[in-house]
Amino acid sequence: MQTRFIAGHLTVAALHLKAEKPSPTASRIRVGIAGLGHWGPNHARTFGRLADLAAICDRSPGRLAQVGALFPGVARYREFEEMLDRARLDAVIIATPTSSHEGLVAATLRRGLHVLCEKPLALRAADAARLASDARRRRQILMVGHTFLFNSGIRHLRGLLRAKNLGRIYYLHSKRTHYGLFRPDVSAIWDLASHDVAIFNYLLDSRPTEVSAVGFDWLRRELHDLGFITFRYPGGIAAHIHVGWLDPKKVREITVVGDRRMAVWQDGGSPGPVTLYDRYVVRGRPLVREFGEFQLLPREGDITVPNLPLEEPLLVQAREFLAAISEGSSPLSDGCFAAEVVRALEATDRSVRLHGAPVRIHSRR
Ligand SMILES: NC(=O)c1ccc[n+]([C@@H]2O[C@H](COP(=O)([O-])OP(=O)(O)OC[C@H]3O[C@@H](n4cnc5c(N)ncnc54)[C@H](O)[C@@H]3O)[C@@H](O)[C@H]2O)c1
Numbered sequence: 001m002q003t004r005f006i007a008g009h010l011t012v013a014a015l016h017l018k019a020e021k022p023s024p025t026a027s028r029i030r031v032g033i034a035g036l037g038h039w040g041p042n043h044a045r046t047f048g049r050l051a052d053l054a055a056i057c058d059r060s061p062g063r064l065a066q067v068g069a070l071f072p073g074v075a076r077y078r079e080f081e082e083m084l085d086r087a088r089l090d091a092v093i094i095a096t097p098t099s100s101h102e103g104l105v106a107a108t109l110r111r112g113l114h115v116l117c118e119k120p121l122a123l124r125a126a127d128a129a130r131l132a133s134d135a136r137r138r139r140q141i142l143m144v145g146h147t148f149l150f151n152s153g154i155r156h157l158r159g160l161l162r163a164k165n166l167g168r169i170y171y172l173h174s175k176r177t178h179y180g181l182f183r184p185d186v187s188a189i190w191d192l193a194s195h196d197v198a199i200f201n202y203l204l205d206s207r208p209t210e211v212s213a214v215g216f217d218w219l220r221r222e223l224h225d226l227g228f229i230t231f232r233y234p235g236g237i238a239a240h241i242h243v244g245w246l247d248p249k250k251v252r253e254i255t256v257v258g259d260r261r262m263a264v265w266q267d268g269g270s271p272g273p274v275t276l277y278d279r280y281v282v283r284g285r286p287l288v289r290e291f292g293e294f295q296l297l298p299r300e301g302d303i304t305v306p307n308l309p310l311e312e313p314l315l316v317q318a319r320e321f322l323a324a325i326s327e328g329s330s331p332l333s334d335g336c337f338a339a340e341v342v343r344a345l346e347a348t349d350r351s352v353r354l355h356g357a358p359v360r361i362h363s364r365r
Contacts, residue, residue, distance in 0.1 A: 026322035030054040032089045034080050034104065036067040038181070039118065040095035044071060046318045047093065055087035080104055084111050091141070091325060094118060099185035102127045105142065109134050114141040116321045120194040120345060121338040123186070128342040132335025141324045143317075143331040144338035146198035150316035152308045153265045153273030157256065158203050160263060160276075167260030167280070171238040172200055174254045177247035187224040189215055189352070190345055192243035197344045198333065199254065200231065200239045207340050208233050208361050215352040218246070229348055272305040 031047045032055035033040055040058070047053050048071060057077040058064045068076045077083035084092070084107065091114040094104050102122040108115040109131065121144045122128040135142035148154050160166055174196040183191050201207055208231035215224030226244040233239055252267035262277040269275070278301025283294040317333075324331040344361055351359040 025326040026051055026319075028052055029090045029322055029325055030088060031091050031093060032057060032077075032083050032087050033093045033095065034058070034083065035094060035096035035118075036060075036063045037095070040093075041067050041070070042314055043093045043095055043116075043318070044074075046312075046314050050315070050318055051091075051322055054089060055083050057083040081107065084108065084113070089113055091115065091321070095145075097183070097185050098190065099123060102131065105131050106134070109138060109140055109142070112138070112140065114321075114325050116141075116143045116145060116318075117338075118145040119147075119198070119338070120144075120186075120190055120342050121335065122342055123190070125339065125343040125346045128335070128339035132339045135335045139328070141321065141331065142335035142338075143321050143324065144333045144335070144341075145317065146195065146202075146333040146338065146341070147313045147317055148195050148199050149202050149332050150313040150320065151267070151273075152310060152313075153267075153269075154199055154202070154254075156274050156306060156308050157254075157263060157265055158205075161203055161256070162205070165261060166256060166258030166263060168258060169204070169235070169237050170257045170259065171240070172203070172254060172256050173240045173242075174199070175242045175251045176253075177242065177244045178250040179247060180245060182219065182225075182245055183223070187215065187217070187222070187227070188243050188245045189213070189224050189227040189229065189348060192245070193227060193229060193241050193348070194341055194345060196241045196243070196254075197231075197341045198337070200233070201337070201340060201344075202332075203256070204233050204237065204239075206233050206235075206237075208239065208344050210358050210360055211344065211347050211351050212356050212358045213348045213351040214356045224352065227348070227352070229351075231344065272308055274306055274308065276304045276306070278302050278304075 029051045031051045031053055033044050034057040036056060036058040053074055055075045057080055059078055064076050075087055092108045094117040098120055101117050105115055105117050176192045176196060210232040213229040216226045217224045219225050225246045229241040231239040254265045256263045260280050262279050264275045265273055280299050282297050282299055284297045286293055320331050347359045347361045
C-alpha cells in the first residue's frame with residue numbers, strides 16, 4: 001500500500017488574510033446581533049467585515065460592555081425588542097440560547113426583517129416548520145447557522161458523493177465529542193447532533209426516514225450528556241452519530257464508506273481535512289464451487305489528501321446570508337432545511353424515551 005499526500009501548503013494566512021471585498025449592496029445591509037456569549041462575537045466580527053454592523057444586544061450588561069468595547073460606534077441594547085424598534089435594521093443575527101430562538105425569530109419576522117438564527121432553529125418540529133413557512137410567505141430570508149455546510153471539507157465530500165466517487169454509500173459515522181460547555185437548556189443531542197444531522201442531510205441530499213437512539217443523562221435529568229443515534233436514510237444507508245460533552249477528547253470526525261472508496265473528514269485535519277482511501281471489497285471465485293459462496297477479498301489502494309481551499313465557514317455562511325438578502329435567493333440552510341433537522345432531533349428524543357425503539361420520521365418535503 002502506498003500513501004500519497006497531495007495536500008499543498010495550507011497556512012493560517014490562507015484562512016484569514018484573503019482580501020474581502022463586500023459587494024456594495026451587502027456592505028449597506030444594516031445588521032443587528034443578539035446574544036454576545038461564547039458564539040455571538042464571532043458573528044459580530046464577521047458581519048463587521050461584510051456588512052454594516054449597526055447594533056448589538058445582550059441581556060447581560062457585562063457581556064454588552066465587554067463585546068461593545070470591541071465595536072466602538074455600534075449601538076448597544078439590552079432588550080431585543082428595543083433593538084428591533086430603534087436600530088433601523090435590515091437583518092438580525094440570533095445567537096442566544098436555543099430555547100429562545102423560536103420567540104426571537106418569530107418577533108423578527110413579524111417586523112419584516114431577515115434573520116439568521118443559530119442552530120437548532122427551535123425545540124419543536126411544528127414551531128420550526130411554522131417559522132419556515134412564515135418566512136417563505138412573507139418573502140423574508142430565514143437562514144439557520146448550520147455552519148458545517150459552509151466548510152470546504154464537507155463541501156468537497158458532498159461533491160464526491162454527488163459524483164458517485166465513493167460508489168454506492170453503505171454508511172456514515174460521525175463522532176462529535178468534547179469536555180464541558182454544558183448547555184442549560186438543551187441536551188448534548190440537540191446541541192451537537194444538530195450539526196451532524198444537517199451534514200448528513202446535505203451530503204446525501206436526503207432526509208432520514210427512521211431513527212433509533214439511546215441517551216444517558218447523568219448530570220441533569222432529561223438533558224442527555226451522551227447520545228448514540230442511528231438513522232436510516234433511503235437506499236439502505238445507515239448513519240450513526242456519537243455525541244457527548246463528557247469526553248476527554250475534542251473530536252469532530254465523519255467517516256463515509258462506499259462500495260468503491262472510503263473517506264474521512266476531520267475538522268482541522270492535517271495535512272488536509274479530507275482523506276480518501278481506495279479500499280473496496282471484490283467478490284472472488286467460490287472456494288468450493290458446489291456451495292457457490294463467493295470469497296470476499298478486501299483491496300487496498302492509495303490514500304490521498306486533496307488540497308482544498310481553506311476559508312472560515314462562518315464567513316462563507318455570512319456571505320451567503322447577505323447574498324440571499326441582496327438577490328432574493330434561498331440560502332442553503334434555509335428555514336425548511338433547518339425544520340427537517342429539528343424534525344429528526346424530535347424523533348431522536350422520542351426514540352431515546354422508548355429506550356432505543358425505532359421511530360419513523362415523516363418528512364414534509
Ligand atoms: N454554529 C455553530 O457552530 C455554533 C457554535 C457555538 C454555538 N452555537 C449556537 O449559538 C447559540 C448561542 O450559543 P453560545 O455558546 O454563544 O451561548 P452563551 O450562553 O455563551 O451566550 C448566549 C448569550 O445570549 C444572551 N441572551 C440570552 N437571552 C437573550 C435575549 N432574549 N436577548 C438578548 N440576549 C440574550 C445571554 O446573556 C448570553 O450572553 C446556541 O444556539 C448555540 O447552539 C452555534
